[in-house]
Structure formats: C-alpha cells, structure tokens
Amino acid sequence: MVRFKRRGLLCTPEYRSIYSRNLESLIVKLTTDNGLEGWGEALAPVGPEIPGNIISSLFKPFLLGKDPRQINVIWNKLYDSMRERGYFTGFMVDAITAVDVALWDLYGKSLDLPVHQLLGGAFRSEIPAYVSGLPEKEMAKKIERAQQWKQQGFNAIKLHLGYGIKEDVEIMNQLREHLGADFRLMVDAHWQYTVPDAIRLGRELEKLNIEFLEAPTLPEDVDGHVEITRSLDMAVAIGEAKRTKFQFKERLVKRAADVLQPDVGRVGITEMRNIAVLAETFGIPIAPHLSVGLGICIAATLQVSAAINNFYILEFQPSVFPNANKLVCNSLVCEKGRYLLPDGPGLGVNVDEAFIRENCSNPLLLTNGRRLS
Structure with a gap:
C-alpha cells in the first residue's frame, strides 16, 4: 500500500464519499520462479489495506503455484471464491483488479509485447x-x-x-x-x-x-x-x-x-x-x-x-x-x-520499486511457483 504524506480522512459537504487526505493506492507485485515481475494496482483511495488483506489472506494460497498466463481462469476462480457469500463487488473486486493488472503485465513481459497487442x-x-x-x-x-x-x-x-x-x-x-x-x-x-x-x-x-x-x-x-x-x-x-x-x-x-x-x-x-x-x-x-x-x-x-x-x-x-x-x-x-501510449512490454512502464518501498506500508509481495516458457 502506497501513501503520500500523513494519514487522515476528509469529508466534504458537497460530496457524500469519504476521501483520504493523502494519495493512497494498493500496489501488488507478482514474481515468477524464473524472475519475471508483474505489477498491478487497484484504485483504493481509502483503506488500501482492506483489499490488500483479501489478497494476502484469501488469494495468496490460490495464486501460488498457478500458471500466470491463465488470466481469465484466475479471474473467474478468484471471483467465484466468495461469490456465494455475496462478495461480488467492492473491496473483493478491487483485490482481484490489482492481481489481474499484474498478471497482464507479466504476460506481456513474458512475450516482450505491450498489453494492447x-x-x-x-x-x-x-x-x-x-x-x-x-x-x-x-x-x-x-x-x-x-x-x-x-x-x-x-x-x-x-x-x-x-x-x-x-x-x-x-x-x-x-x-x-x-x-x-x-x-x-x-x-x-x-x-x-x-x-x-x-x-x-x-x-x-x-x-x-x-x-x-x-x-x-x-x-x-x-x-x-x-x-x-x-x-x-x-x-x-x-x-x-x-x-x-x-x-x-x-x-x-x-x-x-x-x-x-x-x-x-x-x-x-x-x-x-x-x-x-x-x-x-x-x-x-x-x-x-x-x-x-x-x-x-x-x-x-x-x-x-x-x-x-x-x-x-x-x-x-x-x-x-x-x-x-x-x-x-x-x-x-x-x-x-x-x-x-507506452510501447514497452507489459504495461509499458518500469516501476520504481525503491520509491514504492520507501513510501509503502505493509508491503505485499507474492511469488508465483510456475515458470513461464
């Protein structure tokens, strides 16, 4: 989870929603056993630790060992995992989103192609x-x-x-x-x-x-x-x-x-x-x-x-x-x-991991157990 400046919540009279006084976001890195890295982000302007905990508590056991190229399969299995309990929107899908973006970044890098291709x-x-x-x-x-x-x-x-x-x-x-x-x-x-x-x-x-x-x-x-x-x-x-x-x-x-x-x-x-x-x-x-x-x-x-x-x-x-x-x-x-349009492989950007670690609380890093060919 990335935060700039001090933590705090802000409510404004003209808008119903709670806003953070800072820029907050959920950042996830997926790593394969052959060293490829994929980065994902979910829009989490308030409480990014909530979807982060969903990933670490619910998704991590499922993700480890899976083939990251099976993006559609993974999306559906994550979505199905709490579906019968009514968790098919909100923070649950925010968590899926961060993983999904990282998987596409991984897939593009594995083929040396941008995601749009x-x-x-x-x-x-x-x-x-x-x-x-x-x-x-x-x-x-x-x-x-x-x-x-x-x-x-x-x-x-x-x-x-x-x-x-x-x-x-x-x-x-x-x-x-x-x-x-x-x-x-x-x-x-x-x-x-x-x-x-x-x-x-x-x-x-x-x-x-x-x-x-x-x-x-x-x-x-x-x-x-x-x-x-x-x-x-x-x-x-x-x-x-x-x-x-x-x-x-x-x-x-x-x-x-x-x-x-x-x-x-x-x-x-x-x-x-x-x-x-x-x-x-x-x-x-x-x-x-x-x-x-x-x-x-x-x-x-x-x-x-x-x-x-x-x-x-x-x-x-x-x-x-x-x-x-x-x-x-x-x-x-x-x-x-x-x-x-960035034209590099994957998402087309090189993530500054040093900056993220300096500004990150409770880092969440997942290692995938399958090698990409």
Missing part, C-alpha cells in the same frame, strides 16, 4: 483526454485556469459540481462564455440530484451545449437513470462505481446511460475488455474513469484504451499526475489534449 492491437497510439476539474474556488480563477489549459492544447474540461442547479448552471454558463462555443465541456454531478432535479439541470445544461452529464443521481437507481437518459438530449454518463460486466449488463439492457465510465483501477484489464465489448453491442461508447490511480493504474488504462474499438475519451487528473509518475521510471505523458 495481447488485447488484439491498438486502434490509436495517442489517447484523447479531457482535463478533470478546476479546483480554484473563485470563478475568475476557474476561468483563468481553464483558459490556460486551452492555451496548452486541451479542448475538453469536466467540472465537478453538484452545488445546486442554479450555481451549477451559472458556473457552466460563464465557462462557455469565456471558452467559446467549440470548446468541449462536461459536468460531473457526483450523484447529488434527485431524478426530477437531474432532469431540470440537464435541460439547462443542454442550452450550453454541455457534452455529457455524469453521475446525475444515486448509482443504485437504475430506473432513475433510465428516466434521466430518456428525458435528455445530452448524453448521460455513469459507471465509476460499478465493478463487473454483470453490473453493467442491466444498465445496458435498460438503456440507463449513453456513455459508460468503468475504471481500470476498479474493474481490471480483463473486465474492462469484457465491458467494452458488451457495450459495443449496444452502440455505447467507453470513456474510462480515471481519478486518483497512480502510475501503474494509468499505464494499464492507456493500454486498454488503445485497444477499445468504442473508445470515447479518457480522464486526465492534473493534480494527481505528477505524483502518479513518481512510481515509474519512464514518465507517462499527457500533453496537448492527449496521452501518449
């Missing part, structure tokens, strides 16, 4: 990105920061709102006025609205040509999202809280969204591919969620994003990115509105 090839070598958030409190500062991003070549920004319909609309109105009609703007409402209010907000945002409304109401309310999606001409985006193809299936069948946002740090590479293929059969694009994942998570996200046919756009967190890059020796790049 193992997934069938890259549709793109540059990944279109939008800036996530303008953290300044004053509106003038938000506008100034947005204009700076525009000058740097970015043409899309998502605002994290949910302050109330009037205030949300006023913020977006001012940004539209200063950035111009062609600049792409999105809104993340962080599940703050009832269904009727989300529809009211959406109708106002449509007048400003906002590209999508993310997380408009509670994530469990599938039928509410169906009503919002049917009521609005603008796209509705959901998915960061969901973990598996099984959860996304119901939302696809009911047409509860126009854009899906699974997070590789929560679903892993195996399920991200499955979710993307499933969404493609419904004509739904994938805009991967990417919040506080660090270098390994970002690299995994880029590998999958390159290989997704129905890819839409990827999130870029400028406040996280410099720290995320501290975990890898060959820095990831996001500039002029796009990420560059």
